[in-house]
Amino acid sequence: MATGKITKRAVDAMRAGPSNDFLWDTEVKGFGVKITPAGKRVYILQYRLGGAGTATKRYTIGAHGPWTPDAAEKEAKRLLALVDQGKDPADDKRQRVREATDLTFSAVADRFEQLELPKRWAKSGGFVKDALRLHLRPKLGKRPLPSITGQEIVALLDDLQGGQAMRRNVYAVAHRIFRWAQGRGEIDRNPLEGVEAPKPVASRDRVLSDEELRLVWIASEELGATFGALVRLLLLTGQRRDEVAGLEWRELDRARAEWILPGARAKNGREHLVPLSLQAVAEFDALAGGETWPRKGYVLTTDAGKSRVSGFSKAKRKLDGEIADLIEDDAPPVQPWRFHDLRRSVATGLQRLRIPSDWIEAVQNRRKAGIAGTYQRYAFADEKLEALQTWGGHVASLMVTKDNVVQIAGRR
Numbered sequence: 001m002a003t004g005k006i007t008k009r010a011v012d013a014m015r016a017g018p019s020n021d022f023l024w025d026t027e028v029k030g031f032g033v034k035i036t037p038a039g040k041r042v043y044i045l046q047y048r049l050g051g052a053g054t055a056t057k058r059y060t061i062g063a064h065g066p067w068t069p070d071a072a073e074k075e076a077k078r079l080l081a082l083v084d085q086g087k088d089p090a091d092d093k094r095q096r097v098r099e100a101t102d103l104t105f106s107a108v109a110d111r112f113e114q115l116e117l118p119k120r121w122a123k124s125g126g127f128v129k130d131a132l133r134l135h136l137r138p139k140l141g142k143r144p145l146p147s148i149t150g151q152e153i154v155a156l157l158d159d160l161q162g163g164q165a166m167r168r169n170v171y172a173v174a175h176r177i178f179r180w181a182q183g184r185g186e187i188d189r190n191p192l193e194g195v196e197a198p199k200p201v202a203s204r205d206r207v208l209s210d211e212e213l214r215l216v217w218i219a220s221e222e223l224g225a226t227f228g229a230l231v232r233l234l235l236l237t238g239q240r241r242d243e244v245a246g247l248e249w250r251e252l253d254r255a256r257a258e259w260i261l262p263g264a265r266a267k268n269g270r271e272h273l274v275p276l277s278l279q280a281v282a283e284f285d286a287l288a289g290g291e292t293w294p295r296k297g298y299v300l301t302t303d304a305g306k307s308r309v310s311g312f313s314k315a316k317r318k319l320d321g322e323i324a325d326l327i328e329d330d331a332p333p334v335q336p337w338r339f340h341d342l343r344r345s346v347a348t349g350l351q352r353l354r355i356p357s358d359w360i361e362a363v364q365n366r367r368k369a370g371i372a373g374t375y376q377r378y379a380f381a382d383e384k385l386e387a388l389q390t391w392g393g394h395v396a397s398l399m400v401t402k403d404n405v406v407q408i409a410g411r412r
Contacts, residue, residue: 006033006069011041031076033064041065043072047083059089103186105148106141112177127242130310131173135160145181150191157198167198206337208345214398215334216342219322227315229283230300234339236280236392238346238364240267241339246308247299254293257281261365272365275385277392312339346391353390359383 004010006025014023016039025031030046041064048054059079061072079089102108109132117128139156140148153174157167175197178190208216213235220231233244243261252259261272276284285291287299297305316339323334343364350360362380 006031006073008069011064011069014041025073025076028073028076028080030080031073033069033072043067043069043076045076045079045089047080047089049083049086049088057088057090059093103144103146104141105143105145106137108145108181108186109137109177112180116180127169128173131170135170136174145178146187148178148191150193150195153192154195163201164198165201168200171197204338204341204344206335206341206344207348208337208341210349210398212334212337213345213349213395215323215326216319217395217399219319219326222322223315223319225287226300226302226309227319229287230309230315231319231339231342232283233280233300234342235346236277236283236395237274237388238343238350238391239274240343241312243267245300245310245312249288249294249297249299249305252276252284252293252299254281254284254291266365268365270365273379273381273384274363275381275388277388279392279396280388349394350387350391353394355387355390356383359387363387 002022003024003026005027006023010023011033014021014033014035016035016037018037020037021035023033023035032044032046034042034044036042043061043064045059045061046056047059048056061067061075061079067075079092082089082092113129113132135156140152153171157171160167160170171192175190175192178187178192181187182190217232217235220228222228223231230245233239233247234241237244237259239261243265246265247259251261257276259274259276261274263269263271266272284293284299288294294305298308299305300309301307302309320334327333347360347364350363351357359380363384
């Protein structure tokens with residue numbers, strides 16, 4: 001067993017044999033370097049807790065290369081100081097590993113979801129969780145937060161298979177998590193500071209015509225009960241996609257034909273009454289399997305009410321395919337549209353039906369600006385009911401064939 005001052009020259013001069021060999025430092029007690037039969041050199045510390053008669057323990061400092069002899073010697077002296085205090089360096093190592101693990105992107109994101117989402121992101125938590133699950137965790141999950149650079153995030157955004165809105169949303173989620181971690185002292189700086197956010201998406205003005213709405217309704221029948229109902233309820237109620245997708249049975253009252261959207265789920269934070277047209281009630285009856293509706297669980301679900309429906313992009317692609325199949329060869333194709341365009345189409349359709357603008361704003365839970373929003377608190381319950389019953393009847397009329405056959409159930 002060789003002894004000598006551990007220097008780079010001495011470590012490089014070590015030669016591999018049929019078994020592990022060691023060089024023990026003559027100045028720092030217990031500090032040594034091991035060379036394996038494969039030629040790998042590893043710095044180690046051998047020590048006892050409790051003095052003579054206690055078991056000898058061996059601690060691995062690290063491999064030669066990443067560790068230099070000087071750095072390894074300093075670490076050995078730090079560890080020996082712990083031993084003098086009666087502390088086991090192995091316990092110190094486990095604690096440092098835990099701390100490093102706690103600073104991985106996934107661990108920090110978990111804490112962010114638990115502590116921050118319920119307070120400030122309650123209404124947009126769905127897209128935050130989707131951004132984390134689909135885009136950020138797969139790429140950054142195991143990385144320590146301090147090691148992630150802004151250039152990496154930019155590259156991640158550039159690789160996203162989605163539109164500008166998705167890139168902007170993912171950027172916003174990443175930026176908020178890094179800023180939150182910085183505020184808690186977990187990282188020194190936000191790597192996205194100075195990195196320009198993706199440009200906002202231009203305001204859309206796509207409105208589907210009555211014929212396009214008819215095709216959407218008919219094609220939705222091929223999506224299955226859950227996704228088909230999602231599309232039709234978006235079309236009938238004019239509410240936001242996530243608000244409809246997150247519907248729970250406890251929010252619905254069949255006897256009163258009402259849906260009370262809780263303020264916690266509404267974009268503007270205000271509880272919202274949505275009167276249900278005859279057509280909307282028929283959709284819920286179909287989902288419930290009758291006129292007695294459940295009292296709990298998600299309405300639009302694929303796992304018996306345990307979780308809300310998701311996978312909107314896949315459903316939209318299938319819907320577009322079904323619509324294309326319905327179009328006759330000599331007819332123009334339906335131009336691209338999004339689920340949110342149904343909300344705009346409902347508002348525009350209500351205008352065409354001569355529904356007053358303030359009724360339409362009430363139907364879609366749009367917050368009034370300025371003094372009107374502060375002092376005008378009339379709920380427009382009767383007006384919303386009339387507007388949505390009128391709209392439901394209009395949608396039903398789109399399904400009447402030339403033979404005067406209604407293609408959707410008694411809804412007129």
